[in-house]
Amino acid sequence: MPELPDVEDYRRILDSCGRGRRITRVDVADAGVLRETTAPRLRDALEGRRVAAPERHGKWLVARTDGPTALLHFGMTGRLVCQEATDPPARHDRVTFVLDGGAHQLRYRDQRKLKGIWLAESESDVERLIGDQGPDALDVTPARLDELLDGRRGRIKSVLTDQTVIAGLGNLLADEILWRAGIRPARPANDLDRGERRALATAMRSVLRASVKEGRVPARPSWLTGHRDDPDAACPKGCGPMRRDRVSGRTTAWCPDCQRDPAR
DSSP states (O other): OHHHHHHHHHHHHHHHHTTBBEEEEEEEEGGGGSSSOOOHHHHHTTOOBBBBBEEEETEEEEEEEOOOEEEOTTTTTEEEEETTSOOOOOOEEEEEEETSSSSSSEEEEEOOOOSEEEEESHHHHHHHHTTOOBBBBGGGHHHHHHHHHTOOOOOOHHHHHTTTTSBSOOOHHHHHHHHHHHHTSSSSSOOOOOOHHHHHHHHHHHHHHHHHHSSOOOOOTTSSSTTSTTTBBBBBTSBBBBBEETTTTTTEETTTSSSSOOOO
């Protein structure tokens, strides 16, 4: 599932492939990914427009032009790819943005179509569509995390993956961060003491920086992410087998030895 690092990579792709170029044609192969707009309206709004500097907030990609803005969300299986115009369409290419010069195209590719593309005619439309998001996870300082967790009674994993609290964290990131911080995913958020919150903030910063650099949550041997799908998954620290549970409906991997409840 695309999370903050993946979408940051798509922002970089859009910036390097499209910024400064005009969109000469918008080909909609499947209008099922369009949200609150239609294929003719999307074409009328974006064709002839020049791609401006893109932005990202959490899992949202804000594709600005010198006119309207396209907002892209990638759901569970979406991607943004830059392809040569001569490359044949992939099976799940839903919308193609043809750029001036004709050499390259930007393609919104998505198998399951759980999210899609919105059109924002104004800045107030952008705010309406993504204004309920919490602060971007990359911008959350330890002090800000303290504020965000104060009074939260839900399980800490559920709080971390609630986009209205912190934008950008998904299943893989939350599990990796909590494992590094030594916090059990089902712990109540308001049960964490100052030291645990500090460890959580440190782990979040470290995991995000490494993941953004690679454009994904890396499945390194030293990371929990590198082992969570193993048939007999063991903790990378060598302390024993990992467990898989459901926390708020999400498959959750954790280590009962590394992530113990503290003695009170």
